[in-house]
Amino acid sequence: MAMPGDQTFVSGNAFWGANLTVAVLNGTVPVWRLDDMATRIMASFYKVGLDKDRVDVNFDSWTTDVYGFEHWFAREDYRIVNGNVDVRGTHAALIREIAAKGTVVLKNNGSLPLGRPRQIAVFGSDATDNPKGPNGCPDRGCSDGTPEGTVAMGWGSGTANFPYLISPLNALQNKAIADGSVIQWVVDDYATTQMNSTARQADTCLVFVKSLSGEGYISVDGNQGDRKNLTLWRNGEEVIKTVAGNCNNTIVTVHAPGPVTMEEWIDHPNVTAVLFAGLPGQESGNSIVDVLYGLVEPGRLPFTIAKNESDYGVSLMYEPDNTYAPQQNFTDALYIDYRYFDKHNITPRFPFGHGLSYTSWKYNELKVRKINAGPYYPINARTPAAQNTNVTETPSSLLFPSDFHQVDFYVYPWLNNTHQSGLDGNGTKGPSGAYDPTGAPIRPAGGAPGGHPGLYDILYEVNVTVSNVGKRNGEEVVQLYISQGESDDPVRVLRGFQRISVDAGGSTNVIFTILRRDISRWDVTTQNWVISQAPKTVYVGRSSRDLPLSSKLE
Template sequence: MRSSTLVALLTATSGSAAASVYKRDLAVSEPVYPSPWMNPKAKGWEQAYAQARDFVSQMTLLEKVNLTTGVGWQGEQCVGQTGSVPRLGLRSLCLQDSPLGIRFGDYVSAFSSGQTVAASFDRDLMYRRGQAMGEENKAKGVNVILGPVAGPLGRAPAGGRNWEGFSPDPYLTGIGMAETIKGIQDAGVIACAKHYILNEQEHFRQVPEAQGYGYNITETLSSNIDDKTMHELYLWPFADAVQAGVGSVMCSYQQINNSHGCQNSKTLNGLLKGELGFQGFVMSDWQAQHAGAASAVAGLDMSMPGDTLFNSGYSFWGANLTLAVLNGTVPEYRIDDMAMRIMAAFFLVGMEVDQPPINFDSWSTDTYGPIHYAANEGYQQINWHVDVQGDHGDLIQEIGAKSTVLLKNTGSLPLNKPRFLAVIGEDAGPNPLGPNGCSDRGCNMGTLAMGWGSGTANYPYLVTPLEALNAQAIKDHTRLEAILDNTASSTIEALVKQEGATSLVFVNADSGEGYINVDGNEGDRQNLTLWGNGDELIKNVSSLCNNTIVIIHSVGPTLVGDWYDSENVTAIVWAGLPGQESGNSLKQVLYGEVNPAARTPFTWAATREDYGADVLYEPNNGDKGPQQDYTEGIFIDYRALDSKNITPIFEFGFGLSYTTFEYANIQVEKQSAQDYQPTTGETAEAPTFGNFSTDLEDYAFPSSSFPYIWQYIYPYFNTTSSAKDASMDSEYGQTAEEFLPPGAIDSSAQPLAAAASGPEDLPGGNALLYDILYKVTAEVTNTGSLAGDEIPQLYVSLGGPDDAPVVLRGFDRITIEPGQTVTFTAELTRRDLSNWDVAAQDWLISEYPKTVYVGPSSRKLPLSATLS
């Protein structure tokens, strides 16, 4: 991969003076073929491989095609379903949004967002959240959860779906991915790491969507990146996902260096399956597939939702894939490997072929209705209304409280039976349409507890901040008055200027997926200001009340520079997107029932420009695919500010407590580890599972007694007069040699990449990268009078001129009693200390001096030591 460049040319335009315009030397994604096949000895996958091989070896070609192709949008109950294999007892696989709960489900939980739980810096909470989501999906009949999210990573703070992921720091996101995946899959459901990769904004991700907003483009956005940045930033958390054993990965809508994400052989074949040794299956995002055979040989394993466009009835795969295998365009080992990867992931998480039925429906809340919604056919029971919540509300409340960040406090918190509370702001109260009143949460009314789009779930209930505060006020005999209209200036003024008022001002900032436009925000935020005139609301209240506490629910950072340092703003709390227990979680922190310890998982900068990267809002390549150059390299979020010595308002990793802590006595202990050796050797040859009939008659649509469902995607041919007539895609009239890249159908043994997993190693890259080289310890003492959690953080300076000043490489959340001293311990792996060498195409530790730092945030690092 190489960065794109701009070449300035002088030209004259019709009807105007000569002007300087740019012709782009478009970035190019190098071809990598063939698509790697599964490794039967990959650590952790051995049994699943054997079970999959036994199952797939019994399947016919038609059954393999059925397993790899979705049945079409709204073809059955889930947002995505594969075809079934009834002869072998396998029902269709159910794939369902979302990364914080079951989209479209009833009697399900609405969890805190990924970004919110990241603020807890608590591995155990991340795991338990994943496990609880897995349990609920399992009980509904879901086989694959479409989450967690590492793409977007959070390159641009205004990116619409940043809240679905964890953090713009790849280390923190990698931990969030790994723990969530382990939790989900321990519950017996396949996790899906998405959106792979560089899916960093909503603008221009899909052509029809962009055209619907009036943009004149004919290709999706291209994210143009260099090899070093790809490895050190964006690929990092996906490596953690693969090492955690993730069963599936979803490829993204946009292009990468001008090659579509779901047929980009460099990212799918080269990086994911080759270098990282990923053993699971790659599915397309919904309508992200743009070709048939080309996507198959580039590494795509499952087409979702199966049709080329929603409800078109046409498919790049289905019957076209059947034909492509028959005529050799797609090699037999590739369809075998697709099926193997899907079934290996299935068996890896402990699923059995005899699956319980899917007991909910994405398209209707009715108990009875058509099982094939698009075709309005198959009337039967489609919803059993199974309550799968268990006691997960308690967990969600715990996550919300432990993820609430105290950004400022001059002593007004915690509250202790306040005499008079003035609760101000729409964000404190309910949505007048109800918590689920806006489809996919596509509005911003009432308190904000999740963003909008496919990454949402229906609330079983939503505890608003006002509801929880009212309950506490009743206990404390506190006078509480609330004004839930941000524009009621005179009424607000009359209330908050009264003697003895403590004003709680609730504000928010929302965003989401690009198919929904909220107040002119086409997924991505237009700006980083608060919504509903929130900044003016805070300034107005704080000008009248000398005890103003600000509570922010947001999808990421906002610009707080106009008011954060006012002496009348006595506290600032960021509560993220806490989910259904929002008010209860917040009340626990405000009243000191939970001592805050969370840390901001992103930087709060003084200006938007400080962040180093932004959303591309206007097309810049004529009517072709917009070009977004990642010229900032690895310098996003705190790395950007640190590299330019820009002081943030609240730095990455910052958060206050109701007690105090001191750090002392850093120690570094070098560990014994073998020298690094690049991976060598070759794979075995591609395995295949036997011959199949090449007679077109054997692939004809079954007899008239077999029901045909309108728009449903089948593996059968409508006609068997000729291969050309049977195909609905002209590419299959050609041979593979005529239009596929060299090596695309090669089945011979292939060399292993230097950075790749070894033949018997855990997937995730060269096993020696995970050797522990150093153990770092430091003492942390609670010097206050309250017990509390502290989150010591370990940062490393890699020392090179192209490196960030510091990068996060360790953390822990530790409960410490007053006066108690505990030891913080973090281990540094070879990977943690390495840079990507573009010449060697491997990870190498540079000769530059390495320094480790320990402290409570990225800018407060009182302890340091050099590494020998």
């Protein structure tokens, strides 16, 4: 198994394969390091039980045809390559729940949740189906222009084909029919005349706007992978302002991979609610209906939405700054997203962790209990000695077997001949310690997967009472932040969150644990984690900027 495979796409030139074989033979790579590589691969093989239960490969990433070449680029072994095995199970219900609970209500002037509106009007191409179909753009990237339908997935090699895609308009039509509501729509993003007329008739106007991004090998309307700006696509700002100018109950839903600028329209008096729905997947329409009608409590923002692009403190790179790939030097250390805004005292439009609920909440009775976890000692040990230190193979014993058929573009470990480059003489050596078969010192902060086991000791228990003081049953996302106290530390960092369900009028206790790692800093001198003497404070609340309760950590 070689990752990456070829050095350039479909070249057949491998970084590893026979090059690794040569490196072991000439001493560049110790044989026991090769054993370690193989052990890590085979451990996963046994972990998932492939030694006991295996099925033939029945899926091809290069074609959707039932019949095709098993070896796609070599054009060999024509057979059934896609068995179309249905492995979805209950995925539809799960993705619908995830998409709904991941939707964030950013603004709500009381228009949500919806009841049974007399007449609904839906606007924007993001509300409807792509006329090319849900999978009509290769790898979901419409390189001939921006997506014409609703966006529910980014583009690139990590995508999958939609088994179906429920658009917001389809789901809203079904809901309107069930409720006896009238529903109209204008999904041409530039048909402002029709928008004006339709919006004036409705008592609830639902606007769907979008932007998208993906992997850089596909360019969509000049967006090569990442977005080239933070504005809405396909006339989104004008759609919102046109509808809001004619409808005093305009509700905006944004489908996007990340923040978008909202200042042109967010404070419009007729924009009564705004939702950020991300990229929700195949159940997009059903999930947004669940939130709009209050069937599911919405979630919280995993990033900050700024008032201005410049507030983020970074500039966009439009062209690579070197020959091969763009290079960005991150000089802000720990000050990323909300930590940057806190450090520079910048007021965001919507802070990290923000999200409105359909009920009201009260936080009280914050209690902190110190746990005696014992001392933290640096690890003082060595890795086990290598069991195999001798290379017994020779170049002639590692030639391709005489009866072996090589498939073009595959990466093989065998040698083509005994005169391959690098076989004669010694290979290029690495650091001397990399060749010590007696083992190596374990780093002071190491000792186990995830680092020193002592980092996971519980040092404090935090207990907070959260009450639902509204008239609806609801769910709240309780967030815990910690201030480390040093001058070069972020003002606060998120160290825990829990989503809880509380009936109207009820209360519950939420318990967090603070681990040693949660209040530790990296010390470059000792190469270990340390807890500084600076005073530390724990905060609990609803977002990074809404933290009503705090307590010192002794």
